[in-house]
Amino acid sequence: MAPSGRVTIRDVARAAGVSATTVSHVLNGKGAVAAATRERILRTAAELRYQANPIAQSLRGGRTGVIALAIRPLDAIGYTLQGVDYFVRLAGAAATSALDHGFGLMLVPDLTRRSVPAAMNLDGGIVVDPFVGDPVLAELLDRGLPVVSTGRDPARPEHIWWTDTDNRAETRRVLDLLRERGARRIAVVAGTDDNAWNHDTVEAYLSWAHEHGQEPILERVPEKRGETAGAEIGTLLLSRPNPPDAVFASTGRHAASIARTAIALGWDIPGRLLIAAGSDSEQTRFASPAITALDLSPEATGRLAMELLLQRLAGEPGSAAPRIVPATLHERQSTARPH
Amino acid sequence: MAPSGRVTIRDVARAAGVSATTVSHVLNGKGAVAAATRERILRTAAELRYQANPIAQSLRGGRTGVIALAIRPLDAIGYTLQGVDYFVRLAGAAATSALDHGFGLMLVPDLTRRSVPAAMNLDGGIVVDPFVGDPVLAELLDRGLPVVSTGRDPARPEHIWWTDTDNRAETRRVLDLLRERGARRIAVVAGTDDNAWNHDTVEAYLSWAHEHGQEPILERVPEKRGETAGAEIGTLLLSRPNPPDAVFASTGRHAASIARTAIALGWDIPGRLLIAAGSDSEQTRFASPAITALDLSPEATGRLAMELLLQRLAGEPGSAAPRIVPATLHERQSTARPH
DNA sequence: CTCACCTACCAAAACGTTTTGGTCAATCGT
DNA sequence: ACGATTGACCAAAACGTTTTGGTAGGTGAG
Numbered sequence: 001m002a003p004s005g006r007v008t009i010r011d012v013a014r015a016a017g018v019s020a021t022t023v024s025h026v027l028n029g030k031g032a033v034a035a036a037t038r039e040r041i042l043r044t045a046a047e048l049r050y051q052a053n054p055i056a057q058s059l060r061g062g063r064t065g066v067i068a069l070a071i072r073p074l075d076a077i078g079y080t081l082q083g084v085d086y087f088v089r090l091a092g093a094a095a096t097s098a099l100d101h102g103f104g105l106m107l108v109p110d111l112t113r114r115s116v117p118a119a120m121n122l123d124g125g126i127v128v129d130p131f132v133g134d135p136v137l138a139e140l141l142d143r144g145l146p147v148v149s150t151g152r153d154p155a156r157p158e159h160i161w162w163t164d165t166d167n168r169a170e171t172r173r174v175l176d177l178l179r180e181r182g183a184r185r186i187a188v189v190a191g192t193d194d195n196a197w198n199h200d201t202v203e204a205y206l207s208w209a210h211e212h213g214q215e216p217i218l219e220r221v222p223e224k225r226g227e228t229a230g231a232e233i234g235t236l237l238l239s240r241p242n243p244p245d246a247v248f249a250s251t252g253r254h255a256a257s258i259a260r261t262a263i264a265l266g267w268d269i270p271g272r273l274l275i276a277a278g279s280d281s282e283q284t285r286f287a288s289p290a291i292t293a294l295d296l297s298p299e300a301t302g303r304l305a306m307e308l309l310l311q312r313l314a315g316e317p318g319s320a321a322p323r324i325v326p327a328t329l330h331e332r333q334s335t336a337r338p339h
Numbered sequence: 340m341a342p343s344g345r346v347t348i349r350d351v352a353r354a355a356g357v358s359a360t361t362v363s364h365v366l367n368g369k370g371a372v373a374a375a376t377r378e379r380i381l382r383t384a385a386e387l388r389y390q391a392n393p394i395a396q397s398l399r400g401g402r403t404g405v406i407a408l409a410i411r412p413l414d415a416i417g418y419t420l421q422g423v424d425y426f427v428r429l430a431g432a433a434a435t436s437a438l439d440h441g442f443g444l445m446l447v448p449d450l451t452r453r454s455v456p457a458a459m460n461l462d463g464g465i466v467v468d469p470f471v472g473d474p475v476l477a478e479l480l481d482r483g484l485p486v487v488s489t490g491r492d493p494a495r496p497e498h499i500w501w502t503d504t505d506n507r508a509e510t511r512r513v514l515d516l517l518r519e520r521g522a523r524r525i526a527v528v529a530g531t532d533d534n535a536w537n538h539d540t541v542e543a544y545l546s547w548a549h550e551h552g553q554e555p556i557l558e559r560v561p562e563k564r565g566e567t568a569g570a571e572i573g574t575l576l577l578s579r580p581n582p583p584d585a586v587f588a589s590t591g592r593h594a595a596s597i598a599r600t601a602i603a604l605g606w607d608i609p610g611r612l613l614i615a616a617g618s619d620s621e622q623t624r625f626a627s628p629a630i631t632a633l634d635l636s637p638e639a640t641g642r643l644a645m646e647l648l649l650q651r652l653a654g655e656p657g658s659a660a661p662r663i664v665p666a667t668l669h670e671r672q673s674t675a676r677p678h
Numbered sequence: 679c680t681c682a683c684c685t686a687c688c689a690a691a692a693c694g695t696t697t698t699g700g701t702c703a704a705t706c707g708t
Numbered sequence: 709a710c711g712a713t714t715g716a717c718c719a720a721a722a723c724g725t726t727t728t729g730g731t732a733g734g735t736g737a738g
Contacts (some may be wrong), residue, residue, distance in 0.1 A: 054460040058723035121393035395694035
């Protein structure tokens, strides 16, 4: 055994009476080795509980098998609450998919803020919801790594390796539903994070409102602000001289707190006010009445992003990017009203 | 430049007219190097944009700088929702702390279920809420890795490297509060995951009930079951011949759905029924009325676990383990009743 | 019988660092 | 003036694999 206490390929070779080359061949199914020899080597390796040292393999092969996951919205607010179940579901799906392909997924909180540890060698990266001109996305690309993002970076149109739901179409879909349910003055409450999701939502709303001859009622509330922000916005909206008859809030959290505020102010939901959310979460399912919401399929998004990345790493032609993931609209009590 | 296209330490050495040894010395601040030479080497390295290859460093040093994070309750249910904000907060704190010390945090979904990728070489591991006799904890320990868990494994008393809140004391604290607020028939709803948290909660409740001469009313509901489970349990509890006057549910999610059910059944909270939760979450803050809950300080737990692990990796004497993290009890509407 | 071609195996190089164990010249103490 | 010490530097070994480029012996075709 090596002085380190670890069993090396040489120990196995010595014990089996062959060269390290032959052991490597057997273990990787490469060269031509006699059946008897193969058996003996496999047996010896098992007996010695030999495990190839992945670092040495990486050094030779140039790959580490580690993929970075940067969840930008969480970087911005410090990993506190906030629409978190979306990110957990996405990260879980990505990690599972990575492990299935022999890769590990490493969580990397804001690479640009702290000095990047030397020990971090990555094969690729996934950036979730990059900001416009995102520095972390830039950093990874600068390192020459293949990167796939979840949501595009509008300031970097040449970066086509992203996955997302069709935010504009999905937004219109919800607006159409609200209109179909009788709403004629639909307000939208979007976040302030400077990313594609918010941009698309606002843009889709403004053009939709224009098309339907409705004066836009747009409010924005910072993602980092707590549930109280929803209450303020709700109060603000409902005390307007000409209040909305429906509210579409992009996060489930804000939708739920606006709904609660409305009810506290004596508004009936869905009788007098319809509510919908742009992202399903525990709050939307849990609110009373339950709130209609878009399920953005974070699992599919995470899995797809990982697969796209792994295809690129494998040098495969790679199916065309960007790739669009369909969302599911869960209709609930908050918009239940006969047509 | 090396054929790989990567700048190696030899390239720098050649360009600066010194040996690789000297470059390494300068870059790591090790040997004795003349000031002028040092300057020249640093300048050259910067010009060539030299970055030491971490894999080679790892091979030499035997360390990878990667720590595994296994979140066992999520492994059990497949990374869907459920008390998730606790885990995100914990994982975020652990990742941040790791990165601050030059380590990366790798998410490892159930190591025992899928074949462990060869490329995964770890320096240590953190296991969140291990089950009794947890196989993932066992696997990591078998590999000879230093492991710290969040919550102990009751089947492995010799494993003292864990961090946790004092579940028994905190449970009693909540029960005491409920009693102080007038409750005399307190029911407890715990999870079914076979881990220390559930064990401790149940154990503390049973002995507390015995001490206070109260007949225990204990229900258990699987963590994986959705919000509907809470409704069922709530109905069950309240339709007993002799219903409870307070419910302590270990998860915020179950507390909230039980509260909602109770209200739907016409019970006034906190007038006729008190509700408290053993873990703070978005649901407890968000329910109406807001629900009193223990904030288990996942950030502190995650940070502490990481620090404990890093101390062991650094070979430091290591402050005594296990380490206990204090929880904070947030009193809210659901238990607001004059003494 | 000989040449070519397999089969089964191996020695050495390569991956890019860090560390060990030097060498050589200049300086210091006596 | 001479041995000891120090400062500045370097060649080679080491980390544990995988891959390259072999060799030696056996076998089939001509």
